[in-house]
Amino acid sequence: MSALAGTRTLAGLALRRERAVAPWWIALNMSMALLLIGYIQRVMPTDAVKAAYTAVISRNTFFQALGGGFVEPRLDVLATWRSGGFLYVASAFAAVMCVVRHTRAEEDAGRAELLRAAGTGRRAPLTAALLVAAGTSLLGGLLTALALVAAGLEPVGSAAYGAAITAVGWVFAGVAAVAVQLSRTARTATTIGLFTLGVAYVMRYIGDATRQYWLKALSPIGWGHLVRPYQDERWWLLGLSAGVAAALCALAYALLDRRDLGAGMVPERLGPASAPGPRGPVGTAWRLHRGLLARWAAGVAVLAIATAGAGTLAGQLAAMPGIAQGLLRNMGGPTGGALDVYQRYMTLIFAHVIALYPVLMVRRLRSEETSGRAETLLATPLTRLRWAGGHLALAGLGSAALLAVAGVVHGVLYGLLVGDLAADPPRVLAGMLSHVPAVWSVGAAGVLAYGLLPRASVAVSWAVWILTAVLGQLAGPLYGMWAGTPLEPFHYVPDVFGDGSFDAGPYLLLFALTAALVGGGLLALRRRDLG
Numbered sequence: 001m002s003a004l005a006g007t008r009t010l011a012g013l014a015l016r017r018e019r020a021v022a023p024w025w026i027a028l029n030m031s032m033a034l035l036l037i038g039y040i041q042r043v044m045p046t047d048a049v050k051a052a053y054t055a056v057i058s059r060n061t062f063f064q065a066l067g068g069g070f071v072e073p074r075l076d077v078l079a080t081w082r083s084g085g086f087l088y089v090a091s092a093f094a095a096v097m098c099v100v101r102h103t104r105a106e107e108d109a110g111r112a113e114l115l116r117a118a119g120t121g122r123r124a125p126l127t128a129a130l131l132v133a134a135g136t137s138l139l140g141g142l143l144t145a146l147a148l149v150a151a152g153l154e155p156v157g158s159a160a161y162g163a164a165i166t167a168v169g170w171v172f173a174g175v176a177a178v179a180v181q182l183s184r185t186a187r188t189a190t191t192i193g194l195f196t197l198g199v200a201y202v203m204r205y206i207g208d209a210t211r212q213y214w215l216k217a218l219s220p221i222g223w224g225h226l227v228r229p230y231q232d233e234r235w236w237l238l239g240l241s242a243g244v245a246a247a248l249c250a251l252a253y254a255l256l257d258r259r260d261l262g263a264g265m266v267p268e269r270l271g272p273a274s275a276p277g278p279r280g281p282v283g284t285a286w287r288l289h290r291g292l293l294a295r296w297a298a299g300v301a302v303l304a305i306a307t308a309g310a311g312t313l314a315g316q317l318a319a320m321p322g323i324a325q326g327l328l329r330n331m332g333g334p335t336g337g338a339l340d341v342y343q344r345y346m347t348l349i350f351a352h353v354i355a356l357y358p359v360l361m362v363r364r365l366r367s368e369e370t371s372g373r374a375e376t377l378l379a380t381p382l383t384r385l386r387w388a389g390g391h392l393a394l395a396g397l398g399s400a401a402l403l404a405v406a407g408v409v410h411g412v413l414y415g416l417l418v419g420d421l422a423a424d425p426p427r428v429l430a431g432m433l434s435h436v437p438a439v440w441s442v443g444a445a446g447v448l449a450y451g452l453l454p455r456a457s458v459a460v461s462w463a464v465w466i467l468t469a470v471l472g473q474l475a476g477p478l479y480g481m482w483a484g485t486p487l488e489p490f491h492y493v494p495d496v497f498g499d500g501s502f503d504a505g506p507y508l509l510l511f512a513l514t515a516a517l518v519g520g521g522l523l524a525l526r527r528r529d530l531g
Contacts, residue, residue, distance in 0.1 A: 006120030010128035014102045018132060020459040025094040026140045028466055029087050030147045036083045037151050040075055065208035068225040076153045076230040080161055088224040089201060091140060091165045092172035095133045096193035099176035102129035105186040107262050126256060130173055137169025157230030164224040167241035171220040174248025181255035184264035281390025293398045296357055297405050304406045307346050308413035340497040350406045351435035351490055352469045354399055358443025359461045361395035362450050366457055369530055384526055399439045407432030431496045437510035438489040442468055444517035451524030
């Protein structure tokens with residue numbers, strides 16, 4: 001039997017499963033690229049404003065590194081500078097998750113063994129997963145390029161930008177393919193893939209921020225930026241990315257041929273000599289999620305360090321009242337207090353990012369159910385509500401803790417670099433924690449979906465988070481609503497950096513909404529069948 005027997009069937013099955021996930025990633029890429037064109041046109045309507053903004057960015061390497069690469073006072077370059085730092089990472093993230101989902105996760109669930117017994121070849125699952133991941137990356141890059149051309153941007157630069165998005169996805173599909181062979185579980189493979197992505201991003205960022213560009217040249221994320229769309233289009237870097245992706249895939253196949261089904265090339269770490277004592281639902285959830293929470297805390301701390309360093313740009317803008325007020329006026333924001341506006345915007349960015357954490361916790365609830373582990377726990381006197389409540393309690397407390405980490409790290413460093421060390425940390429911490437009710441409401445929507453529509457709950461949770469982030473970070477400022485649109489919960493969080501007045505009404509409404517959504521989800525979970 002051929003090692004690739006059944007590849008076409010498995011690829012069709014993977015495509016059928018991806019129809020609820022991949023379109024969202026593709027739509028996110030396209031909408032981000034298009035919205036930022038409108039964003040630049042609104043915020044910087046004249047060449048003079050673009051030139052002034054570009055001059056300030058060029059003098060602040062930490063802020064320049066957020067977008068990656070050198071920026072020029074042109075619409076196409078500014079738009080791709082703002083979106084490229086996100087779209088390359090999004091393409092890589094989607095590719096990693098796709099490959100792991102259709103390979104190692106299938107082995108963990110036991111379905112891969114059944115498929116092998118039905119006559120599929122040894123290499124068929126990995127090949128199908130790589131084809132689907134590569135096709136999704138290609139379609140995402142192609143449609144993004146076509147959308148930019150339709151928006152009036154230059155076709156060659158748009159093609160280079162779309163190709164760079166695709167190439168980054170291909171490289172990290174290869175990274176995930178290797179990670180799958182090294183690890184024994186889907187969780188470990190995902191951790192390896194995303195850790196590699198994080199290291200690549202940090203190398204690229206540090207390389208731009210310190211102007212040690214050799215670090216950027218060693219990063220697969222950096223290769224996307226170095227293509228320089230709409231500038232000099234370095235097409236040969238796309239060949240480098242494709243070659244590295246092919247080499248990683250070849251290595252993955254070589255490792256696949258040398259390992260047993262369900263095993264990993266790297267042996268698992270031995271567990272404790274004795275089992276832990278009886279634990280309640282919260283203690284069990286803590287043991288399951290403490291590693292994820294620690295990794296999130298480390299990532300949030302790194303992001304807080306970067307944003308505090310970029311705060312020096314806000315200080316420079318505040319020293320240029322004409323430029324600062326012009327930018328804020330065009331963005332529809334307040335007409336005074338550039339530093340306060342910066343702090344407000346940073347807290348919103350952190351809140352939208354950390355809102356993803358409860359989404360991942362809801363995803364874990366579903367995976368515990370489909371793997372059969374939840375059924376084993378529920379065979380004990382533990383009830384469904386207590387089991388789910390333990391996970392949700394950790395999701396809520398973990399979200400608040402992550403916001404606190406962001407507030408402390410960003411506030412202290414910002415106070416040291418730009419502001420007042422005595423006054424800024426408490427204000428920033430209060431600003432971060434003020435978004436706790438909105439973050440919880442995003443996760444609560446996923447809980448309701450998990451109770452009512454368990455099979456679609458993961459896709460619904462991702463959709464809610466993506467729409468919230470897009471409406472809050474792009475559509476809001478684009479259409480003159482500084483704190484996001486009324487269609488997402490963060491719009492209703494009072495601004496603690498404003499006049500200092502306190503209004504408990506929005507918080508009570510958000511808490512009530514969260515309680516209603518969680519209550520409805522738990523009630524539906526109690527009444528439906530598991531699985």
